[in-house]
Amino acid sequence: xxxxxxxxxxxxxxxxxxxxxxxxxxxxxxxxxxxxxxxxxxxxxxxxxxxxxxxxxxxxxxxxxxxxxxxxxxxxxxxxxxxxxxxxxxxxxxxxxxxxxxxxxxxxxxxxxxxxxxxxxxxxxxxxxxxxxxxxxxxxxxxxxxxxxxxxxxxxxxxxxxxxxxxxxxxxxxxxxxxxxxxxxxxxxxxxxxxxxxxxxxxxxxxxxxxxxxxxxxxxxxxxxxxxxxxxxxxxxxxxxxxxxxxxxxxxxxxxxxxxxxxxxxxxxxxxxxxxxxxxxxxxxxxxxxxxxxxxxxxxxxxxxxxxxxxxxxxxxxxxxxxxxxxxxxxxxxxxxxxxxxxxxxxxxxxxxxxxxxxxxxxxxxxxxxxxxxxxxxxxxxxxxxxxxxxxxxxxxxxxxxxxxxxxxxxxxxxxxxxxxxxxxxxxxxxxxxxxxxxxxxxxxxxxxxxxxxxxxxxxxxxxxxxxxxxxxxxxxxxxxxxxxxxxxxxxxxxxxxxxxxxxxxxxxx
Numbered sequence: 001x002x003x004x005x006x007x008x009x010x011x012x013x014x015x016x017x018x019x020x021x022x023x024x025x026x027x028x029x030x031x032x033x034x035x036x037x038x039x040x041x042x043x044x045x046x047x048x049x050x051x052x053x054x055x056x057x058x059x060x061x062x063x064x065x066x067x068x069x070x071x072x073x074x075x076x077x078x079x080x081x082x083x084x085x086x087x088x089x090x091x092x093x094x095x096x097x098x099x100x101x102x103x104x105x106x107x108x109x110x111x112x113x114x115x116x117x118x119x120x121x122x123x124x125x126x127x128x129x130x131x132x133x134x135x136x137x138x139x140x141x142x143x144x145x146x147x148x149x150x151x152x153x154x155x156x157x158x159x160x161x162x163x164x165x166x167x168x169x170x171x172x173x174x175x176x177x178x179x180x181x182x183x184x185x186x187x188x189x190x191x192x193x194x195x196x197x198x199x200x201x202x203x204x205x206x207x208x209x210x211x212x213x214x215x216x217x218x219x220x221x222x223x224x225x226x227x228x229x230x231x232x233x234x235x236x237x238x239x240x241x242x243x244x245x246x247x248x249x250x251x252x253x254x255x256x257x258x259x260x261x262x263x264x265x266x267x268x269x270x271x272x273x274x275x276x277x278x279x280x281x282x283x284x285x286x287x288x289x290x291x292x293x294x295x296x297x298x299x300x301x302x303x304x305x306x307x308x309x310x311x312x313x314x315x316x317x318x319x320x321x322x323x324x325x326x327x328x329x330x331x332x333x334x335x336x337x338x339x340x341x342x343x344x345x346x347x348x349x350x351x352x353x354x355x356x357x358x359x360x361x362x363x364x365x366x367x368x369x370x371x372x373x374x375x376x377x378x379x380x381x382x383x384x385x386x387x388x389x390x391x392x393x394x395x396x397x398x399x400x401x402x403x404x405x406x407x408x409x410x411x412x413x414x415x416x417x418x419x420x421x422x423x424x425x426x427x428x429x430x431x432x433x434x435x436x437x438x439x440x441x442x443x444x445x446x447x448x449x450x451x452x453x454x455x456x457x458x459x460x461x462x463x464x465x466x467x468x469x470x471x472x473x474x475x476x477x478x479x480x481x482x483x484x485x486x487x488x489x490x491x492x493x494x495x496x497x498x499x500x501x502x503x504x505x506x507x508x509x510x
Contacts, residue, residue: 063088339363
C-alpha cells in the first residue's frame with residue numbers, strides 16, 4: 001500500500017456538507033436559497049444548518065439513522081438534507097402523493113428516528129404506522145426549536161461513503177424500493193453535470209421538481225456545492241418559473257416530458273422570456289418532437305437529450321443537446337463523462353453494435369444499493385456491474401439509442417416488440433400530444449401492441465395513427481387497436497412516467 005495509508009485516505013474525503021460549508025466560508029453573502037420573497041445567504045444557511053444539527057442531535061439522531069421528510073419543496077427541506085449530511089444521518093425523502101398503504105410501507109422500510117414535515121402533509125401521518133419517535137413540523141414549531149440553540153459551527157461527523165439520501169423508485173409494479181445515495185455519489189453527480197454542461201458556474205437553477213425525486217434533489221445539492229442560487233418552487237408552476245427565468249441568470253432548468261406542453265402554452269400566453277438560460281428539458285424520447293423545437297425557440301436554450309436514473313444520476317448518457325429550434329430526426333444520445341457502460345444480452349454477454357442490450361453501469365455516481373433489499377441487490381449488482389434494466393442500442397459512431405425497459409416487452413408470436421419504437425413514430429406527428437403503447441393478451445399471438453393516444457387534432461382517426469407506422473416498422477409491430485384518451489386520463493407516476501400497467505388494466509376491464 002502507498003505510504004500514508006489510512007491518513008491519506010482520510011485526507012481525500014469530501015462530503016456534501018463540507019463542500020457547502022466551504023462555499024459559505026468563501027462567500028457568506030452570496031444568495032443560496034430563494035423561496036418567494038425569502039432570500040437566504042450562504043452564511044445564514046450555514047447558521048441555520050448548525051442550529052438544526054444541534055436540535056436533531058438533541059432528539060437522539062446519530063450517524064446512520066434515518067430522518068424521514070414529508071413535505072413540499074421549501075427551504076427547510078434543504079436545511080434538513082444539509083444537517084443530516086453533517087451528522088452522517090440519512091434523509092428518507094417521502095413522496096406525499098402516495099396512498100396511505102404506500103406511505104406506510106416507505107416509512108416502516110427505513111425505520112426513521114424522526115419525521116419532519118410541512119403542515120400541508122404531516123396530517124397524513126395520522127393512522128399510519130411510521131415508527132418514528134417524534135414528528136417535527138416545519139413552520140412555527142421548527143423555528144422555535146431552532147431559536148433555542150446555538151448557531152456556532154458544528155463539527156461534521158460524516159464520511160464520503162456514508163449514505164445521505166434514500167430516494168424511492170417509481171414502483172409501477174409494486175411497492176417502491178429505497179435507493180440509497182451516498183455523499184460520494186452526489187459529489188460525482190455534480191462533477192459529471194459540470195463536465196457535461198448541466199451545471200454552470202455563476203448560474204442558478206429552479207428546484208420545482210419534488211425534492212423527494214432526483215430531478216429536484218440532485219441539481220439542488222449540486223448547485224449549492226457549486227456556490228450558486230437555488231430558486232425553490234412549490235411544484236410545477238410554469239408562470240412562477242417563467243418569472244424567475246425572466247429576471248435571473250440560470251444554467252439548466254429541468255422540464256419533464258409530460259409538462260412541456262403546459263409550459264409552452266404559458267410562455268406563449270405571458271410573453272415572458274428568459275434573461276439568460278443555457279439548457280432545458282429531459283429525456284427527449286418521451287417528448288413530441290415538434291415540442292422540442294417550440295420550447296427551445298421560446299426559451300432560446302438547447303434541449304438536454306438525457307438518459308439516467310435514480311440509481312445512477314444523470315449518467316450514463318446525458319451529454320447530448322439538441323440545438324435551438326430543431327425538430328430532431330433522431331434522438332441518439334452521447335455517453336456521459338466519468339462512467340463505463342456495457343450492453344449485454346440475457347446471459348450478460350456483450351452484444352454487437354446495432355443490437356439492443358441491457359445497460360450495465362459502473363461509475364462514482366452510482367448509488368449504494370436498495371435499502372434493506374439484499375436479494376434484489378445481489379441480482380442487480382451481479383458481476384460487479386449495476387444492471388439498469390433499460391435497453392440501449394449502440395450505433396457505429398458510438399452514440400446510443402434508447403430502446404425500452406428490458407422488463408416491459410411485448411412478446412407477439414415469438415417476436416419481441418419494444419413499445420418505445422412505436423411511440424417514437426407516433427410522437428413525431430404534430431397531431432399527437434402523447435402516445436403510449438402497451439400489451440394486450442391475444443388468443444392467437446399471445447400478446448399484441450395497443451396504442452393509447454392523446455391527440456391535438458380531433459379529426460385524427462385510428463387509421464391515421466396506423467398510417468404513421470405502416471412501412472416504418474414490421475407489420476407485426478403495428479398496434480392492433482388505437483384508443484384516444486385525454487392527457488388528464490393518462491396515468492403517470494410522480495416522475496412523469498406512464499403507468500403502463502394501469503392502461504393494461506383498463507383493457508382487461510373494458
